Amino acid sequence: MAATLSVHLTYFNDSNTPQKAWHKHIKTGRTNRNSRIVNKQKVMKFGPFNRTQLNTVKALVEPEPSTCSLTRALCNIVDSGCMENALYLFEKMIQLDTYIRNTYIWNVMIRGCTNNGLFREAVDFYCRMGFEGVQGDNFTYPFVIKSCTGLLSLMEGQKVHAKLFKIGLDLDVYVSNSLIVMYAKMGYIEFAERVFREMPVRDLVSWNSMISGYVASGDGCSSLMCFYEMQALGMKPDRFSMISALGACSLEYRLHCGKEIHCQVLKCGFELDVMVQTSIIDMYGKCDMMDYAERLFDRISPRNVVAWNAMIGGYAQSSHFLESLAFLRKMQDGDKLNPDIITMINVLPSCAQLQALLEGKSVHGYAIRKGFLPHPVLETALVDMYGECGKLDMAERAYGRMTKKNLISWNAMLAAYVQNGWNNKALVLFQDIWHQPFKPDAFTFASILPAYSESATLREGKQIHGFIMKSELGTNTFILNSIVYMYAKCGDIGAAREVFDRMLHRDVISWNTIIMAYAIHGFGRFSVQLFSEMKEKGFKPNESTFVSLLSSCSISGMVEEGWEYYNSMKRDYGIDPGIEHYGCMLDLIGRTGNLELAKIFIDEISLFPTARIWGSLLTASRNNQNIELAELSARHILSLEHDNTGCYVLLSNMYAEAGRWEDVERLKCLMIKEGLEKTKGCSVVEINSRTCRFINNDRSHAETNMIYDVLDIIMRKIGEDIFVHSFTKFRPLDLRKNRANSPQKHSVRLAISFGLISTTIGSPILVRKNTRICEDCHIVAKKISEITRREIIVGDSKVFHHFRDGHCSCRDYW
DNA sequence: CTAGGGTTAG
Numbered sequence: 001m002a003a004t005l006s007v008h009l010t011y012f013n014d015s016n017t018p019q020k021a022w023h024k025h026i027k028t029g030r031t032n033r034n035s036r037i038v039n040k041q042k043v044m045k046f047g048p049f050n051r052t053q054l055n056t057v058k059a060l061v062e063p064e065p066s067t068c069s070l071t072r073a074l075c076n077i078v079d080s081g082c083m084e085n086a087l088y089l090f091e092k093m094i095q096l097d098t099y100i101r102n103t104y105i106w107n108v109m110i111r112g113c114t115n116n117g118l119f120r121e122a123v124d125f126y127c128r129m130g131f132e133g134v135q136g137d138n139f140t141y142p143f144v145i146k147s148c149t150g151l152l153s154l155m156e157g158q159k160v161h162a163k164l165f166k167i168g169l170d171l172d173v174y175v176s177n178s179l180i181v182m183y184a185k186m187g188y189i190e191f192a193e194r195v196f197r198e199m200p201v202r203d204l205v206s207w208n209s210m211i212s213g214y215v216a217s218g219d220g221c222s223s224l225m226c227f228y229e230m231q232a233l234g235m236k237p238d239r240f241s242m243i244s245a246l247g248a249c250s251l252e253y254r255l256h257c258g259k260e261i262h263c264q265v266l267k268c269g270f271e272l273d274v275m276v277q278t279s280i281i282d283m284y285g286k287c288d289m290m291d292y293a294e295r296l297f298d299r300i301s302p303r304n305v306v307a308w309n310a311m312i313g314g315y316a317q318s319s320h321f322l323e324s325l326a327f328l329r330k331m332q333d334g335d336k337l338n339p340d341i342i343t344m345i346n347v348l349p350s351c352a353q354l355q356a357l358l359e360g361k362s363v364h365g366y367a368i369r370k371g372f373l374p375h376p377v378l379e380t381a382l383v384d385m386y387g388e389c390g391k392l393d394m395a396e397r398a399y400g401r402m403t404k405k406n407l408i409s410w411n412a413m414l415a416a417y418v419q420n421g422w423n424n425k426a427l428v429l430f431q432d433i434w435h436q437p438f439k440p441d442a443f444t445f446a447s448i449l450p451a452y453s454e455s456a457t458l459r460e461g462k463q464i465h466g467f468i469m470k471s472e473l474g475t476n477t478f479i480l481n482s483i484v485y486m487y488a489k490c491g492d493i494g495a496a497r498e499v500f501d502r503m504l505h506r507d508v509i510s511w512n513t514i515i516m517a518y519a520i521h522g523f524g525r526f527s528v529q530l531f532s533e534m535k536e537k538g539f540k541p542n543e544s545t546f547v548s549l550l551s552s553c554s555i556s557g558m559v560e561e562g563w564e565y566y567n568s569m570k571r572d573y574g575i576d577p578g579i580e581h582y583g584c585m586l587d588l589i590g591r592t593g594n595l596e597l598a599k600i601f602i603d604e605i606s607l608f609p610t611a612r613i614w615g616s617l618l619t620a621s622r623n624n625q626n627i628e629l630a631e632l633s634a635r636h637i638l639s640l641e642h643d644n645t646g647c648y649v650l651l652s653n654m655y656a657e658a659g660r661w662e663d664v665e666r667l668k669c670l671m672i673k674e675g676l677e678k679t680k681g682c683s684v685v686e687i688n689s690r691t692c693r694f695i696n697n698d699r700s701h702a703e704t705n706m707i708y709d710v711l712d713i714i715m716r717k718i719g720e721d722i723f724v725h726s727f728t729k730f731r732p733l734d735l736r737k738n739r740a741n742s743p744q745k746h747s748v749r750l751a752i753s754f755g756l757i758s759t760t761i762g763s764p765i766l767v768r769k770n771t772r773i774c775e776d777c778h779i780v781a782k783k784i785s786e787i788t789r790r791e792i793i794v795g796d797s798k799v800f801h802h803f804r805d806g807h808c809s810c811r812d813y814w
Numbered sequence: 815c816t817a818g819g820g821t822t823a824g
Contacts, residue, residue, distance in 0.1 A: 075815075107816055142817045177818040208819040243820045278821040309822040345823045380824040408824055 074105060078112035086112055100132065107139045114143045119150035126160075136163075138172050145178035149185050157182050171198075177205045184213025207235060212244035220251035239270045246279035255287035274300065278307045285314020290323070305331075305340050313346035321350035325359060341372045348381035352388035360385040364398075376402065380409040387416025407438040415447040423455035442473055449482035453489035457684060457691050458766060461490040465499075477505045481513045488517030491766045491795050508539055515548035521800045522809035524556025543575055550584035554591060555799055557811055562588045579605075583612050590620025591813050595629055611640040618647065622654055623813065630654055645676050683747035683769040687758040694750040701754065711753040715744070718783040743776035752784060752792060764791035772796045772814070782806050 070093055077086040090109055093099040106129045113122035126144045129136065136144065141164065148157035161179060164170040176199050183192035192213050199206060207230040214223035227245040231237060237245070242265050249258035262280055270276045277300050284293035293314050300307055308331040315324035328347050331337050339347075344367050351360035364382055367373055379402045386395035395416045402409055410432070417426035430448050433440055440448075445468055452461050465483055473479050480503050487496035500506070500514045511534040518526040531549055534541065541549075546569050553562030566585055569575045577585075582605050589598045598620055602609055614636040621630035630651055637647045648671050655663040671678070683694050692701065701707060743749075748769055755765035773781070773796045785792045786806035794801045802809035 071815075104816065111816065137816095139816050146818085172817095174818045179818095181819070203818090205819045210819095212819065238819090240820050247821080273821095275821045280821095282822065304821095306822050311822095313822060340822090342822050349824085377824045382824095384824070406824095412824070 070099070071102075071105060071108075075108055078108050081112075081116055083112055083116055083118065094132075101134055103134055103137050103140065106134055107137070107143065110140060110143045110147075114147045114150070117150065119147040122147035123151065123156055135167065138169055138175060141169060141172075141175045142178040145175070145182050149178075149182040152186055154186055154188065157186065171200055173199070173201055173203055173206065177203075177209050180206065180209040180213055184209070184216050187217060189213060189217040189219065204235060204238060204241075208238075208240045208244060211241055211248070215244055215247040215251060218251065220248035220254070223248035224252070224254070224257060237264070237268075239268075239273055239276055242268075242270060242276055243279045246276075246283045250279075250283045250286040253287050255284075255289065258283040258287060274304060274307065278310050281307065281314065282310045285310060285317060288318045290314055290318050290320060303335055303337075305337050305343065308335070308337060309340070309342045309346055312343060312350075316346055316350045316353075319353070321354045324350040325354075325356070339366070341367075341375055341378055344372065345378055345381045348378075348385045352385040355389050357389040357391060360389060374401070374403050376404045376406060376409060380412050383409060383412045383416060387412065387419060390420060392416060392420050392422060405436075407436075407441060407444070410436065410438070411441070411443045411447060414444065414451075418447050418451045421454075423451040426451040427455060427460075439471070442476060442479060445473060445479050446482065449479070449486050453482075453486045456486075456490060457686050457768070458487075458490040458492055459686055459689055459691070461486050461492075462495075475504055477503065477507055477510065481507075481509050484510065484513045484517060488513075488520060489795070491768060491793055491800060493517060493521045493523070493800075506539075508542055508545065511539055512542075512544045512548050515545065515552060519548055519552030519555055520798075522555055522802065522811075524552045524558045524561075527552035527556075528558070528561060541573055541575075543578060543581075546575060546577075547580045547584065550581055550588070554584050554587035555810070555814075557591055557813060559588055559592055579607050579610055579613065582607070583616050586613060586616035586620070590616060590623065593624050595620060595624055595626055599629070609636070611637045611644060614640075615647070618650060622650055625654075625657075627654055627658060642674060643676060645671070645679060648676065649678055679771055681747050681769065681771045683751035683767050685751040685755045685765065685767045687755065692751070692754060694747040694754070696747050697745045698747060698750055701750075703754070703757070706757060707750055707753045710757055711749055714753070714784060714787070715780070717787060718780070743774055743780075746774065746777050748773060748777045748794060749780060752781060752794075755792075756784075756788060756790070762790065764793060766793045766795075768795040770797060772798060773801065778808065778812070778814075782808055 070089070074086060074089050074093065077089060086109065090105065093105060099105055106125065110122050110125050110129075113119070113125060122143060126136065126140065126147075129140075141160065144160055145157065148160055157179075161170075164172075164175060164179075169175050176195055179195045180192045183189070183195065192210065196202070196206060196210050207226065211223050211226045211230075214220070214226060224245060227237065227241060227248070230241070242261060245261050246258060249255070249261065258280075262283075265271055265276055265280065277296060281293045281296055284290065284296070293311065297303070297307060297311050308327065312324050312327045312331070315321070315327060324347060328339065328343065331339065331343070344363050348360060348363055351357075351363060360382075363385075367375075367378060367382075372378055379398055382398045383395045386392070386398060395413065399405075399409065399413045410429075414426050414429055417423070417429060426448060430440075430444075430451075433444075445464075449464070452464055456464070464486075468474060468479060468483065480499060484496045484500050487493070487499060496514065496517045500510060500517075503510060511530065515527045515530050515534075518524070518530065527549060531541070531545070534545075546565065549565050550562055553559070553565065562585065566577070566581065569577060569581070582601075586598055586601060589601055595617075598617055602613060602617065605613070614633045618630055618633035618637065621627070621633060634647050634651045637644050641647075648667055652664050652667045655661070655667065681696050685692050685694075694701070698704075748767060751767045751769075752765060755767065759765060773794055778801070781792055781794060781801065781803045783806065784790070785803035789805075792801075792803040794803070796814070799810060799814055801814070
């Protein structure tokens with residue numbers, strides 16, 4: 001007795017994992033006696049170890065097996081889930097001639113493995129069965145197919161499917177139904193359809209399998225069509241059909257259909273079924289009808305975690321984030337239920353949207369304590385939550401720890417970078433695509449394109465455009481809109497227009513985007529023209545349309561048109577101006593130099609003035625040399641956003657221009673106290689597909705001497721003009737010498753100079769910089785465009801300046 | 815003697 005026991009126990013230890021041992025055993029059919037003592041935990045993986053049961057098993061087979069009761073015993077052991085005991089008995093049994101060809105006991109073993117999630121083992125058993133010359137029957141295959149489904153292995157599944165034709169089981173209803181489910185769950189819905197189509201007889205389960213199969217493949221419409229077609233053929237749907245059809249309604253947000261099925265549920269008397277109830281709640285939640293869902297939920301009794309999850313998820317999806325968190329609390333306090341992994345996944349988006357970092361962290365902590373991690377979906381939700389809460393380091397850590405990264409988690413990390421303005425990190429992560437087994441999707445591009453708009457060079461922009469055109473998303477309106485904007489921001493307004501013109505389907509956003517594209521390039525006439533075209537084509541302008549349009553009027557100095565559009569917005573389109581519209585109008589007023597009007601305008605705004613509003617006034621004050629108003633604006637801005645670096649810099653420049661050095665020094669100290677640093681100016685120019693980056697006083701470039709020489713020659717040539725012009729708006733000439741950072745060596749000039757010597761005569765030069773261009777560089781750029789007869793395009797952090805023949809598209813106001 | 819379909823998820 002002791003000897004056999006040890007044989008049994010040590011068996012699992014002849015390799016590192018129980019699974020491995022199990023495979024080996026099934027393949028060889030032999031046990032290995034040369035092993036160490038069993039690790040109990042590993043055995044436990046195969047189900048609860050039951051010593052009493054094992055003794056009973058031994059009593060059955062040793063010394064004299066009592067033949068007739070063996071099969072029944074095997075069945076009982078398998079049902080108890082103790083597969084290693086079942087295996088022991090099974091091995092003894094097939095040593096007897098009576099049992100080796102008994103299909104039934106093989107089926108029992110395969111069933112046991114399948115039901116216990118040992119899919120690989122089930123399939124191995126099936127293979128061994130064939131090897132032993134025992135043929136599978138109509139009972140064998142549903143289990144084997146289910147195991148193939150669990151393995152998500154199309155190859156194994158198709159091998160089994162092929163065998164079915166050979167032995168003539170391909171038309172068996174049970175087997176075919178299993179095949180439908182298998183193909184659908186693996187994502188090969190057309191294979192499932194084919195199996196279904198070729199069935200000579202279909203029963204209720206066949207239809208249900210198709211209805212749920214379509215839902216699994218994300219095609220709610222086909223699922224519902226199937227649901228109705230089945231009824232047209234006189235088949236009465238049962239609770240399984242209802243549950244799947246409700247899932248289809250959720251998928252397609254078909255409230256009407258959902259209500260209809262809800263009625264059917266009541267008529268058929270399924271309304272007390274918890275699963276049906278949960279499906280209905282989910283449907284109402286997805287259709288944004290949480291009041292219906294809650295009314296139903298209140299009547300469920302007893303309520304389980306799944307129902308609670310559906311409520312929590314429903315509230316999160318319909319943007320009722322506080323309710324979602326409240327339900328989590330109620331679930332624990334009221335029903336004394338423990339949240340599971342799905343609860344966590346449902347509640348994290350609510351924490352994210354509420355920026356409730358504390359709640360998000362406690363969910364994270366709970367997940368750790370409960371041992372829910374690692375779990376790819378949960379980890380992705382955590383990355384998303386930390387990203388939304390602005391805790392990029394936490395998001396990065398959560399992402400870095402993931403063992404099973406996939407497209408969605410990768411997208412979440414990208415989005416986190418982009419949302420927090422870490423565009424360069426996003427671009428670096430995006431390059432990872434070449435090492436990943438998955439392909440980017442619409443979400444990827446939607447996330448990454450704004451990062452390209454902000455931080456990429458035109459060349460990189462063209463690359464991503466090409467990449468997208470080669471994917472199946474080349475005609476996606478949403479993504480093409482982002483590409484239009486990206487080209488505009490990368491400096492190529494022509495390319496932006498070309499993409500826009502070639503779009504198959506334009507929506508309002510497409511028009512808004514192209515109007516804005518012309519706006520930031522200072523081509524207000526084109527914006528206005530496109531606005532009329534848009535109206536002619538029957539598109540209804542929305543709030544954003546007017547933001548684009550008013551921005552364009554202000555940037556291009558089209559004051560009258562601006563007021564006209566502003567007035568028509570409310571009058572003709574019933575759109576109340578929002579804070580952005582007020583901001584654009586302030587820019588416009590500021591441009592006219594009427595600061596009094598600007599102040600009055602702010603007072604009359606019906607909304608609370610944001611930092612952006614005061615920022616407009618600050619810019620206007622600066623351009624009109626009104627230090628008092630600038631100080632007032634700055635105070636307002638800093639009370640709202642104490643870390644607004646740009647505000648400090650602008651005011652400091654104004655003090656410098658006025659020679660108030662002690663104030664400059666004071667601001668400098670304030671900035672240091674706040675822990676702020678002036679953004680380092682940096683200009684980028686692309687030459688022969690190489691990106692060259694310059695900072696102020698840069699001497700790192702290989703051709704530095706040449707760059708400075710050329711700059712010197714140009715400056716000398718235009719020096720007299722500069723002297724004449726440089727009284728400019730508000731700068732005493734001698735001040736330039738006092739400035740620590742002389743404009744003589746500003747990064748833009750270095751970039752332009754390098755552009756001039758590295759490109760063919762006559763071709764335009766494109767420079768992009770991260771801060772606003774300064775007055776001096778603006779004048780110099782105009783002169784360079786004149787004397788070199790080149791078009792120079794400089795994109796600063798707000799607009800693109802097109803310098804040509806000594807003039808700039810911004811008409812010297814920016 | 816054994817079989818097939820179902821609820822919540824980034």
